[in-house]
Amino acid sequence: MDATRFEELCQGLRRLKLRRIREVLEDYNRLAVTQQLSYLDFLAGLVQEEVAARDETQHTKRLKAARLPCHKTIEDFDFQFQTSVSRQTVLELARLRFIENHENCVLVGPPGVGKTHLAIALGLKAVEAGYRVYFTTVQDLVDDLYATLADNSFRSRLRTLLANDVIICDELGYLPMDATASNHLFQVVAQAYERRSLIVTSNRPFQEWGSVFASTSIATATLDRLLHHVHILNLQGDSYRLKERMPIERV
Known part of the structure; x- marks a missing residue:
């Protein structure tokens, strides 16, 4: 893909707010060439990257909005010391x-x-x-x-x-x-x-x-x-x- 075409594609991705695809596009393009990915596999990989990035962004927003005062997990809870709850x-x-x-x-x-x-x-x-x-x-x-x-x-x-x-x-x-x-x-x-x-x-x-x-x-x-x-x-x-x-x- 020539530089002009690549830049046009990046501008389109920016307008569509597909940030993660824009970030990994060059790497996926090289991967598609070296591994001879089908068009569908190439597109699926890019979409999966975008979905994962958006999920992480939404998780971060929800965690911030929750205002939990600290990070506590069930795995950290000492059930051997606190035996009144199973x-x-x-x-x-x-x-x-x-x-x-x-x-x-x-x-x-x-x-x-x-x-x-x-x-x-x-x-x-x-x-x-x-x-x-x-x-x-x-x-x-x-x-x-x-x-x-x-x-x-x-x-x-x-x-x-x-x-x-x-x-x-x-x-x-x-x-x-x-x-x-x-x-x-x-x-x-x-x-x-x-x-x-x-x-x-x-x-x-x-x-x-x-x-x-x-x-x-x-x-x-x-x-x-x-x-x-x-x-x-x-x-x-x-x-x-x-x-x-x-x-x-x-x-």
Whole structure:
């Protein structure tokens, strides 16, 4: 292929926004000559390169949009230390059928037992599978929704939030909520009900949620929707963080 023809082809690929094909075209052209590829094999190789590059770009965008605070995987989780949850149960959740079915996952237990680790790991699996994920602490979420009162943009923010397939709400119960925050969180749960999947972590058992929300009635209404289609992981035991800080015993 002469230089003029090659440049014209590259310009066409640029207009069509086929960046990866443009990057590998010269290499594939040489490969086609040396290996005598058919036209279909040559074209298929170029298309596969473009598809793979676009998949990677979309994955990177989804991962950035998810705002996961760190990289945690199921493979990194220490099931030998945390024996109150089975590997099989978590691996079943990692198949992500609960997301397909618009079901929720609630992880309950004291601080440091791995709730957030598993929530992030499930979120990462969802991102890798092509789902839109959003991670937030409950406190950050209610603060964010509080800010919408200034310009009356609550409904718009709620629609943006619910554009995600999975919303991870971490640390419910660490701080009590007033009536406005309680109402906002209830509306998130109510609007997500049977339409989106929520992953919620809490240090409080369900019977204590009445003291977290501004009223027992809002707590009950929230639990009613959250727990209708739900997978519950009740984690117990010692804290991972305390384990890591324990002094090494001297023999």
